[in-house]
Amino acid sequence: MKAKFIRLILPVFLASAAAGAAVAGTISCVPAPGNAGGAPWIRRIAIDEHARTVNMDVVRHRTKDADTMGKMRAELLSMDETQGGEPVYVFNAVPAAGSEVTSLFKLFKSGEWRLISAGVAFVGKVPVLRGVEPGIVFDCKRSDLG
Template identity: 65%
Template sequence: MNIRTIRRACQLLLLLSAAGSVSAGTIACVPSPGGAAGSFHWIRRIAIDEHSRTVNMDIVRSRTKDTETMGKMRAELVNMEGTSSGEPVYLFNSIPAAGDEVTNLFKLFKSGEWQLARVGVVFVNKVPALRGVEPTMSFDCKRSDLG
């Protein structure tokens, strides 16, 4: 290898590492095992892609004594605000499927541990009405800056 080839390889490596640091990352969350004993989490996994501004959730669609029917819920990352703690607050809303009447609004934030708050809203004659508020759930989240 000559000096010119080495220099180009170094420039390419610097360019790629700079592009990687600018790109947004992802965060994946699962319910924290430290929650209330016997508590039921209908959300089993949250994956947020900051770059595409999408949120994918694995959820429990229905549950019987012996089985659970799993499903997927897709949401749009509406806002991502930085905080003084260095971790952003994620605001996202579900994208209702045909026939769904409730839009879920979510807030994922770090307060000691990651917390998820959810509010259900139903639209009646294009007017939003509060359907229900769920107590916050604790999650374990891992960040990946690979984008």
């Protein structure tokens, strides 16, 4: 009986595992043309769903003549599926040594891909909201790893 059960359940398990692997992938985003205000400080977002990591190309310092670019890593905290089929990504920047503010991000699709962010500082052990940036529209492309 046990062998018969295993023969029946194994193909179902393998098919569901393959389907789950096909879902995991990467999504890469760049600011959409026509965002209000100046050039956004985040120039590229790359999310690896399987590794649960986020890499961002950001502007570290801006002058009237040039932008100094840098990298920012973040941890993918949540990836909840929505009714529309696209996940809502929630991630936080890994703070640099000596940094007082942690950045929290939410990337979601509401007709178009939008990124909202907030800066949070900890005073003692109490989180204090430092600021919320208005949403930025991004163009995102998905590539499956499965």
